[in-house]
Amino acid sequence: MLAERAPLPDIVTGPAVFAGEDACLTVALLMGLRGVRPGHPLLIVDGANAFDPFLISDLARKSGMAPQILLDQIRISRVFTCHQLEALLQGRLADAVRRFSAGAVYFSGILDPLLDEDVPTAEAGRIFRLIPPVLRALAAARVVTVCACPPPVTMPGRERLFPALCELAPWVFEVVSEGEHPQIRVTCRKPAAATWTWEPQIGLIAPRRWW
Template identity: 30%
Template sequence: METVVHTYRTVQLAMESSLPAVHFLHGSHGAYHTAMLVAADLLRREQPVVIIDAANTTDPFFMATLFKSADLEPEALLRRGYISRCYTFYQVDVTVTEGLAEFMRSVGSSTLMVFGLLDLIDDDQVPEGDIRDILERMHTTFTHLRSAGTRTLLVSAPLRFQLKEREHYFTAYKGLADVIYRIDTDYRRTPAKRGRHGTTDRHSHTTDRQRTGAVGKLPPRAAQRTTGALR
């Protein structure tokens, strides 16, 4: 069963009032905007947030604007926000399943957000067997994080799979969640420019299977608009 929501506050209150759980937010493209509003509110209240962004949609400048409107220093976002951008399904696998629980403990965070993971399975260079194995490992990790007191928010915008035979993974992904929300508000925000995800991209799948994922802290610095991933 899923709940239809209209504002970010509904999602935020539901996450904070419930026991630690895995929440899944999907629907319109406003899903990412909604999640960023939840993250900004937590950061304003000095609660560290870890974001794994597989959709290249995290907008720190938008959140910094919210900070300024509340008479808070945007640098506070950099001190408490931890963002890792992933460009292939294998990168997400390593980032989620290898050392994430330890990292979250080290930064004192009990909130994890994962953006756009399903987008990366629409790739014929990722075998079906790998998808099933990775989703199973992620389920184990999310269950462990929940037991450790973490509230996880999985976020997905509308999907248009080129590989139609993979559409059923949307149902499998929803199965990772304890609570499901569907947002029906479209904020019509322009998403960040996405990169390619196939093996012709500079992020090689073969390398990704071996590399160590990293959720890194954004170093304190003056907020400025740049291109590419945050470092």
């Protein structure tokens, strides 16, 4: 669908985790968009508050399509609290996947709601335990499943959340920008070590975070 493609393997099975700098949000989005087909949109669970319609419009124009065509292939659910994330994980997301026949699900900042200092550590851990079965179910249904973890990925008392997410994912990537006119270095940590370099032809390498 898109002319702009991050240099990643053509086949990524199971949940994939992208971490590193904020540019990981863009690389993960591009991976999620690979799963989009006519009638099978991308569902975005936006815990990072980072959905950027200007970035989407730029991607569409670079691919010679009207921005609205690409935007119409995306359904977004903004997640501002850990309990909104919990509600999605406990059934609302599965309902949306069925209703829209989603081709892909992209969790933007899947850990962000759990790293809120106002959320008790035990509560964050309880909600985190809902994540693995949801990711496995999506992968089993052949839904492209992508998680982005922009910084920070941890806080005192929650040091195990990010490593646990990486342990359950068959694919883990680290994303770093380099140079004055940034190149993006994508390093695969799992299942096998590999590194790719990407020179984006888009204006925004990292989406705006709408704090």
